[in-house]
Amino acid sequence: MKKRIAIFAGYDKDGIVDDYVVYYIKELKKIADIIYVSDCNMLDSELEKISDYCIHIINGRHEEYDFGSYKRGYLYAKENNILKNYDYLILCNDSCYGPFFNFQEIVENMEGKNTDVWGMFKFLKCEGYEEHLQSYFVSMKQKVFLSNWYEYFIRSIKKELSKIDIVKKYEIGMSVLFKEHGCSMSSFLDSSIKENENDWNDLVYTNVIKTIMYGFPFLKVGRMKYYSIDGYYIDYIKNIISYIKHSYDISLICNNLNRTVKIRYACIFKNNICFGNKIFNINAAYNNMRYKIVFTIFNKMKITIFLPKSLVYRKKKDFNFLLDL
Secondary structure, X not given: OOOEEEEEEEOOOOOOOOHHHHHHHHHHHOOOEEEEEEOXXXXXXXXXXXXXXXXXXXXXXXXXXXXXXXXXXXXXXXXOOOHXXXXXXXXXXXXXXXXXXXXXXXXXXXXXXXXXXXEEEEEOOEOOEOOEEOOOEEEEEXXXXXXXXXXXXXXXXXXXXXXXXXHHXXXXXXXXHHHHOOOOEEEEEEHHHOOOOOOOOOHHHHOHHHHXXXXXXXXXXXXXXXXXXXXXXXXXXXXXXXXXXXXXXXXXXXXXXXXXXXXXXXXXXXXXXXEOOOOOOOOOOOOOHHHHHHHHHHOOOOOOOOOOHHHOEOOOOOOHHHHHO
């Protein structure tokens, strides 16, 4: 039987280990030993929720994001001479709801491909981005994680100025490093399943339902929160829930959204145009000053519209309506 050790990176702005995280860790425990590493100051009462499922917990703000937590978990296992006892090292984090489907079966099937490294999703090469495994779930063989070059990479992780720097240096950089050292790589899904070649390669964000229909076991928390901000995506959210409600406790999602998402009032007209409390919302994911300026200016622009009550639709106070779908 293969032995796996997982380094699980956690963060919550309120220092809470949410119930969806507890569920994920319980499912992960069925296939791996777990080292949990936070990038915040969790209360002991919160960490008690997962202490029975982890062989070690490292707690405290370090501001190096998930890769900083991966580094700390890796070094603990290395320095305490336990890393060598495992066949696979898994890097994963709390940025996903799930797993929705038989997790052990997925992991064993992927290991059956016998590649040196595998991940849940591979972002294929496109303009500005090298092919890479997304870092919220990556698994690698012992010959990889015990190599000198991989340890050097892990030890080189440090605080970066922006998220895009983290993606390029560590998420993309790790996959580039695997290739440079001749490692074979595979993934549960990749960008080739997109419907149009002009679509963005990150289907885990752009076409959630399609990935779940292919058996993808996760839903990105950040994407669900994005959909939940305004009323425009409400039907899409309902469709997502319809695909997973028979295999996952939807209250785990509802409770997290109720706690972390501030629901806006939305004004919806007969032609389905929707206004929230911002007239523009631009997501600038480029490390380029022009985009940063556009992002700063347009995301600060607000508009107030006074309308007859007959034209205004007020969103529900919480997300518990998803439980009734």
